[in-house]
Amino acid sequence: MTKLAPLLGKDIKDLIRDPRIMIPFVISALIMPIIGVVIGTSYQQTITAVLTKPITAVSIVCLDNTTYSKVLLKYLESMSNVKLYTYHNLSDALANSPTNSIIVIPPGFGYEFEHYLEKGGNPPQIIVVQKVRSMGMGLKSLRASIAASIVINALKSIAMEIYNVSPHVIQVVTNPAYSIPLVFIVNRDVFLPASPQYINAITIPLIIVPIIVAIIGGTILQMSATSMALENEVRTLETLLTFPIPRVYIVLSKIFSSFGVGLLGSTLNIVGFWLYTMIVINSFGSIKSFSSMALPRQLLEALGIKNLVNPIALMVPGPSMAVAVALSAIISILFLAVLGVLIGSLCSDVRIASTFMSVIMPPLIIGVYFIGFVDPLQLPTNVLYGLLSVPLIQTAIVSKLAITGVWVEYIPVGLLLTGAETLLLGFATAKLLNMDKLACIQYRLSRRFRR
Amino acid sequence: MMNQRAVEVKKLVKKYGSFVALKGISFDVEKGEIFGLLGPNGAGKTTTLRIIATLLTPTSGTVKVFGLDVVSEANKVRKIISYLPEEAGAYKNITGFEYLSMVAKIYFSNRKDQEEALELGIKIANLGDKIHDKMKTYSKGMQRRIQVARALMVRPRLAILDEPTSGLDVVQAMEIRNIVKRFSRELGITVILSSHNTREVEELCDRIAILDQGVLKEIGYVDELLSRYEVKNVEELFMKVIGFDQTGSSTR
Numbered sequence: 164m165t166k167l168a169p170l171l172g173k174d175i176k177d178l179i180r181d182p183r184i185m186i187p188f189v190i191s192a193l194i195m196p197i198i199g200v201v202i203g204t205s206y207q208q209t210i211t212a213v214l215t216k217p218i219t220a221v222s223i224v225c226l227d228n229t230t231y232s233k234v235l236l237k238y239l240e241s242m243s244n245v246k247l248y249t250y251h252n253l254s255d256a257l258a259n260s261p262t263n264s265i266i267v268i269p270p271g272f273g274y275e276f277e278h279y280l281e282k283g284g285n286p287p288q289i290i291v292v293q294k295v296r297s298m299g300m301g302l303k304s305l306r307a308s309i310a311a312s313i314v315i316n317a318l319k320s321i322a323m324e325i326y327n328v329s330p331h332v333i334q335v336v337t338n339p340a341y342s343i344p345l346v347f348i349v350n351r352d353v354f355l356p357a358s359p360q361y362i363n364a365i366t367i368p369l370i371i372v373p374i375i376v377a378i379i380g381g382t383i384l385q386m387s388a389t390s391m392a393l394e395n396e397v398r399t400l401e402t403l404l405t406f407p408i409p410r411v412y413i414v415l416s417k418i419f420s421s422f423g424v425g426l427l428g429s430t431l432n433i434v435g436f437w438l439y440t441m442i443v444i445n446s447f448g449s450i451k452s453f454s455s456m457a458l459p460r461q462l463l464e465a466l467g468i469k470n471l472v473n474p475i476a477l478m479v480p481g482p483s484m485a486v487a488v489a490l491s492a493i494i495s496i497l498f499l500a501v502l503g504v505l506i507g508s509l510c511s512d513v514r515i516a517s518t519f520m521s522v523i524m525p526p527l528i529i530g531v532y533f534i535g536f537v538d539p540l541q542l543p544t545n546v547l548y549g550l551l552s553v554p555l556i557q558t559a560i561v562s563k564l565a566i567t568g569v570w571v572e573y574i575p576v577g578l579l580l581t582g583a584e585t586l587l588l589g590f591a592t593a594k595l596l597n598m599d600k601l602a603c604i605q606y607r608l609s610r611r612f613r614r
Numbered sequence: 615m616m617n618q619r620a621v622e623v624k625k626l627v628k629k630y631g632s633f634v635a636l637k638g639i640s641f642d643v644e645k646g647e648i649f650g651l652l653g654p655n656g657a658g659k660t661t662t663l664r665i666i667a668t669l670l671t672p673t674s675g676t677v678k679v680f681g682l683d684v685v686s687e688a689n690k691v692r693k694i695i696s697y698l699p700e701e702a703g704a705y706k707n708i709t710g711f712e713y714l715s716m717v718a719k720i721y722f723s724n725r726k727d728q729e730e731a732l733e734l735g736i737k738i739a740n741l742g743d744k745i746h747d748k749m750k751t752y753s754k755g756m757q758r759r760i761q762v763a764r765a766l767m768v769r770p771r772l773a774i775l776d777e778p779t780s781g782l783d784v785v786q787a788m789e790i791r792n793i794v795k796r797f798s799r800e801l802g803i804t805v806i807l808s809s810h811n812t813r814e815v816e817e818l819c820d821r822i823a824i825l826d827q828g829v830l831k832e833i834g835y836v837d838e839l840l841s842r843y844e845v846k847n848v849e850e851l852f853m854k855v856i857g858f859d860q861t862g863s864s865t866r
């Protein structure tokens with residue numbers, strides 16, 4: 164084994180000193196929190212601008228002359244906080260109105276409203292057009308519904324007057340109770356709030372671990388493939404193969420060096436990604452309109468609902484699950500490292516290797532991402548077992564199961580299998596590492612690629 | 615054995631799929647000599663050298679290096695040879711010094727031997743302070759010098775050099791030739807090298823073999839071949855042997 168050390172030293176130095184490898188790590192690690200800040204603040208600003216800024220002026224295109232339309236128009240004109248511009252056709256309003264929200268009252272509206280008041284049936288319709296010059300997050304369109312609510316509220320007031328009911332009756336009728344949806348995770352004995360702002364957060368832990376593993380794995384795959392292909396390109400592999408050392412050392416050295424350097428670089432990336440997530444979650448959470456409906460903790464506690472947790476807290480799994488996730492992650496990453504060595508050794512230069520990578524990486528990421536949307540326990544057993552025998556996909560599933568605390572009996576078998584697959588692939592790679600086979604494959608590949 | 619040969623090649627055939635790259639060649643390399651394999655592109659020089667270096671296995675025939683079979687005793691052969699691939703480049707981000715010291719550690723287990731080999735390597739490479747620069751800053755000639763130094767510093771019994779001067783300018787090529795000539799004599803290393811440069815072979819080699827399309831056309835001492843074919847230099851000899859007449863068209 165003493166002969167492995169000098170090889171490993173060479174591989175690590177060659178990787179870690181390569182600016183093409185380390186600079187992207189550092190840049191993406193730095194760029195993620197910056198993106199987080201940009202997304203977070205711009206989202207926050209847009210939300211504030213769109214939802215909390217009141218509408219002070221609207222344009223109305225009234226195409227109806229019946230009684231109730233006139234009543235409505237008069238009501239709107241009398242409002243002190245909204246300035247009204249009236250037009251007689253839409254194109255005129257679109258061209259000339261100083262406001263961006265244009266409300267169209269179609270012909271026959273008043274008559275239909277009257278009918279609705281007396282007999283019910285379908286409510287009458289108004290149309291709201293929001294003029295938009297540029298799109299940020301597409302949230303500007305929400306202004307249209309705020310503008311609409313001005314008219315709707317006016318109609319509500321008119322209706323209340325007609326029926327002579329007080330506003331609180333309407334409130335009670337339209338909103339008789341407030342519900343607090345909760346999710347109870349059976350195996351972990353915890354409650355999660357299931358309101359919209361938390362639902363977003365719950366998907367993050369579900370895909371975060373597999374995505375991280377995919378990122379690290381992909382990086383290491385790329386690294387070991389590139390470094391092996393480079394050995395081919397500059398003919399150093401040929402030299403290595405004539406050294407008085409076992410071939411396995413060459414493979415092991417590549418695997419360990421890309422594993423080590425990749426892990427180091429990925430740690431930077433993960434810190435960056437973590438910062439990004441925190442920043443984005445924080446800025447979403449601090450939006451007033453969302454967080455105004457606070458959870459009535461005292462009531463919940465009185466009912467015995469004590470372990471109410473933030474979804475992020477679920478990311479810390481129970482001990483046996485944590486071990487399974489960690490093992491699966493390490494095995495998957497090693498598997499990808501070996502795969503990289505295998506691919507790299509078949510490629511006579513780095514260009515061919517990166518062509519291969521660009522084919523292999525997307526399905527890998529998409530596969531892992533896809534698992535994020537699947538409920539593992541809904542899958543047929545043999546499909547679940549099959550997926551648990553595939554490196555990386557296994558990590559995605561196991562980490563998903565870890566969040567809900569479901570232990571599937573097959574997990575240890577799956578771990579053993581992927582472990583064996585990794586060893587087997589490593590063994591096959593070492594076997595393949597002879598010029599007879601390599602020269603033949605490279606010769607064919609490079610001829611195909613040169614065309 | 616007393617007069618054991620450095621290399622014994624017997625009826626060597628190598629096929630790549632259906633293509634026959636070596637069509638049953640036989641030759642010997644004597645201990646201590648510099649032996650040149652001369653041949654046009656695609657003659658099978660690299661194939662022959664890779665087989666001797668245990669990288670490729672023969673389709674049929676046998677190859678022995680100091681009595682050891684390159685197939686069944688490959689591990690033993692690897693301990694006594696060193697091989698310089700055609701167009702050998704270098705690791706970009708490690709220094710020449712680091713590279714040589716890695717090689718020393720791979721070939722030798724005890725500290726003293728490692729240090730001796732490293733010292734010798736530095737002397738052969740003769741790169742001055744540049745030995746501590748990353749190899750990506752090296753010119754092609756410097757990279758080749760490091761590689762030749764690497765091949766010779768471990769004092770192999772047989773050094774296999776595939777076109778050691780290809781792609782280098784005349785000065786650099788000359789330096790490499792001087793290194794090979796001087797250190798193979800000083801260290802008692804047998805050398806087999808390939809080339810398609812006839813002047814190089816003439817200058818460097820004791821004996822040569824001319825290979826063409828997988829067939830060994832001629833073999834012998836340079837002087838003896840020149841007088842036998844009644845030609846002035848190896849270039850004319852080469853043309854005559856591979857059947858290339860002076861009007862510029864091949865008779866093959």
Ligand SMILES: Nc1ncnc2c1ncn2[C@@H]1O[C@H](COP(=O)(O)OP(=O)(O)OP(=O)(O)O)[C@@H](O)[C@H]1O
Pocket residue numbers: 602603606630631633635653654655656657658659660661662700810
């Ligand atoms: N892996 C391979 N698969 C198929 N054919 C090959 C392979 N390697 C070499 N050849 C063919 O075998 C023949 C001999 O190749 P070789 O590389 O030994 O020649 P060479 O004498 O070294 O030539 P050069 O002067 O160009 O280096 C060539 O025709 C080449 O195309």
Ligand SMILES: [Mg+2]
Pocket residue numbers: 659660661700
């Ligand atoms: Mg060649």
